Amino acid sequence: MSTKRLDKYLADAGIGTRTEIKSYIKKGFVTVNGEIAKKPDIKVDINTDDITFQNEPIELSLFEYYILNKPAGYVSATKDNTAPTVLSLIKSNRKDLFPVGRLDKDTEGLLLITNDGALSHKLLSPKRHVDKTYYAKIDGIVTPDDILAFEKGLEIGDEDLDIAMPAKLTILDSNEQENCSTVHITIQEGKFHQVKRMVQAIGKTVTYLQRVSFGPLQLPPELALGTFRSLTDEEINMLQKF
Numbered sequence: 001m002s003t004k005r006l007d008k009y010l011a012d013a014g015i016g017t018r019t020e021i022k023s024y025i026k027k028g029f030v031t032v033n034g035e036i037a038k039k040p041d042i043k044v045d046i047n048t049d050d051i052t053f054q055n056e057p058i059e060l061s062l063f064e065y066y067i068l069n070k071p072a073g074y075v076s077a078t079k080d081n082t083a084p085t086v087l088s089l090i091k092s093n094r095k096d097l098f099p100v101g102r103l104d105k106d107t108e109g110l111l112l113i114t115n116d117g118a119l120s121h122k123l124l125s126p127k128r129h130v131d132k133t134y135y136a137k138i139d140g141i142v143t144p145d146d147i148l149a150f151e152k153g154l155e156i157g158d159e160d161l162d163i164a165m166p167a168k169l170t171i172l173d174s175n176e177q178e179n180c181s182t183v184h185i186t187i188q189e190g191k192f193h194q195v196k197r198m199v200q201a202i203g204k205t206v207t208y209l210q211r212v213s214f215g216p217l218q219l220p221p222e223l224a225l226g227t228f229r230s231l232t233d234e235e236i237n238m239l240q241k242f
């Protein structure tokens with residue numbers, strides 16, 4: 001038997017804030033096993049009790065999965081004292097959400113947010129070699145030799161030896177006059193500042209970075225910067241099977 005307070009159950013199911021839920025219960029909108037619930041603090045069994053809100057059954061999903069188009073200026077953490085976190089962009093009553101891995105504060109693009117620790121662990125495991133593709137603007141002209149250097153694996157350590165695994169660099173555009181390039185870079189690791197350090201290792205600088213894919217997930221073109229949506233069942237299945 002696994003029990004929860006009724007108001008917590010309804011909050012976790014995304015029905016509203018605790019205050020809103022109290023008022024819904026007062027108004028008689030909530031039933032437990034066919035009876036109108038009278039108090040927010042009664043205990044319900046999350047596996048066996050039938051709970052409805054405005055006559056609709058409420059199923060508590062154990063896990064939530066969101067895809068966020070992260071804007072620059074947000075920290076990929078659950079708490080930070082200096083800047084807003086990516087979680088502040090997710091409208092959910094769940095308190096156990098976290099970002100799967102990290103994007104730098106100035107990096108934009110695809111970030112998965114969930115409370116599914118096992119899935120996150122699997123996706124971040126270095127053994128799994130999950131592809132992550134970034135779109136980058138580079139100060140400097142990227143050359144075919146740079147592509148080969150990425151293919152071989154680059155030394156990206158400052159003082160200690162640190163070799164980045166072979167990665168794929170694709171040149172999208174080069175502008176000789178402005179001395180800049182745009183590229184796609186696909187890596188399978190998640191070392192600190194990895195893409196920026198790899199680009200530095202070929203003597204150039206990243207001026208803009210955006211993650212466009214993570215494993216089987218693509219950044220949806222219609223997902224505006226700073227907005228999020230729930231993953232579809234199909235996307236969740238793809239990640240679970242990955």
Ligand code: URA
Binds near residue numbers: 102107192193196
């Ligand atoms: N590589 C970086 O350098 N920064 C990121 O945010 C992600 C990958």
